[in-house]
Amino acid sequence: MGWAAGMGSLAILLAGVGPIGATHLAAAAGPTMTLRAADDHPMDYPTTQGLKYIADTVEKRTNGRITIKIYPSAQLGAEKKTVEMTQMGALDINRVSVAPVTEFVPALNVLSLPYIFRDEDHYWKVLSGEVGQALLAEISKFRMRGLAYYDSGARSFYTVRKPIRSPADLKGLKIRVQKARVMMDTIEALGASPVPMAFEEVYSALQTGVIDGAENNPPSLAISTSHWEVAKFYSLDGHTRVPEVVLMSEGTWNKLSKEDQKVIQQAARESVDVQRRLWKEYTEKAMQKIRGKGIEVIRVNVLDFQKAMKPVYDTYRPQYGQWIDRILAVK
Numbered sequence: 001m002g003w004a005a006g007m008g009s010l011a012i013l014l015a016g017v018g019p020i021g022a023t024h025l026a027a028a029a030g031p032t033m034t035l036r037a038a039d040d041h042p043m044d045y046p047t048t049q050g051l052k053y054i055a056d057t058v059e060k061r062t063n064g065r066i067t068i069k070i071y072p073s074a075q076l077g078a079e080k081k082t083v084e085m086t087q088m089g090a091l092d093i094n095r096v097s098v099a100p101v102t103e104f105v106p107a108l109n110v111l112s113l114p115y116i117f118r119d120e121d122h123y124w125k126v127l128s129g130e131v132g133q134a135l136l137a138e139i140s141k142f143r144m145r146g147l148a149y150y151d152s153g154a155r156s157f158y159t160v161r162k163p164i165r166s167p168a169d170l171k172g173l174k175i176r177v178q179k180a181r182v183m184m185d186t187i188e189a190l191g192a193s194p195v196p197m198a199f200e201e202v203y204s205a206l207q208t209g210v211i212d213g214a215e216n217n218p219p220s221l222a223i224s225t226s227h228w229e230v231a232k233f234y235s236l237d238g239h240t241r242v243p244e245v246v247l248m249s250e251g252t253w254n255k256l257s258k259e260d261q262k263v264i265q266q267a268a269r270e271s272v273d274v275q276r277r278l279w280k281e282y283t284e285k286a287m288q289k290i291r292g293k294g295i296e297v298i299r300v301n302v303l304d305f306q307k308a309m310k311p312v313y314d315t316y317r318p319q320y321g322q323w324i325d326r327i328l329a330v331k
């Protein structure tokens with residue numbers, strides 16, 4: 001490299017490091033940037049705390065050169081919109097449920113299928129194993145990257161007036177679902193009418209009778225939202241274990257140096273343990289609250305619900321059979 005060219009790249013480097021002194025150049029080399037990260041839960045929720053771990057770790061490991069500002073509580077919009085923003089490069093990092101992402105990355109439908117996971121152990125073996133990683137890689141085909149999965153437990157029905165004790169009780173009920181075809185198909189298989197709606201609108205829809213019920217995991221029902229104030233029956237059918245995912249915009253990813261990509265990917269990987277530990281605590285806290293608030297917690301015969309889901313598999317097997325078999329084969 002000639003002298004002039006060498007000075008040129010040094011000048012670019014120096015311009016990029018901003019206020020950080022030259023003594024830190026080795027660790028802090030590269031452009032200074034602030035990334036935006038979104039979550040639809042409040043700041044203290046396990047998923048948002050996962051993002052906070054990523055933000056703190058990345059800031060530390062880049063000596064403050066990369067800052068990640070978190071926008072909790074759907075401040076930047078409902079999930080479907082934030083996924084679009086992530087694709088377009090208008091949002092850098094986005095923690096969402098996999099369900100709305102199925103509309104953008106079709107292979108992810110398999111993670112949302114009812115009872116696709118035998119139990120929690122199977123769920124994490126799949127997610128952290130080869131199939132889970134292959135599905136994260138699918139996201140890269142759609143202008144986003146999947147950085148990590150987070151725990152979201154199992155989703156179950158909660159209703160305002162009519163308790164759900166068996167699949168037959170769902171007949172004709174209006175049940176809110178996330179904006180995802182696969183979730184609508186699941187509700188339809190049970191004879192209920194799915195009402196796709198943003199998470200942020202569910203409370204008033206329950207209150208005004210626009211819907212008869214919804215479905216979610218305990219922390220979303222009792223800690224992130226106040227849906228428990230309106231819905232008085234919680235039926236533990238656990239029909240789906242659709243995970244959470246941390247997405248990054250491909251545009252942002254491509255702007256990062258290889259080193260910075262590694263720092264972010266590594267922080268995201270580590271954040272999974274933080275999130276999963278908090279998730280366990282929050283699930284217990286949520287169930288205590290649900291019981292303490294006098295909500296009737298109903299144990300159902302899960303097998304009956306599982307049998308009713310056959311039509312969903314008839315619909316998704318032709319296109320996703322290979323993925324389904326790969327998931328089922330994980331022991």
Ligand code: GTR
Pocket residue numbers: 040079095096097152178198199215216217220244
């Ligand atoms: C929660 C999930 C949210 C959102 C919500 C919903 O379990 O953590 O991101 O997807 O469900 O039902 O809309």
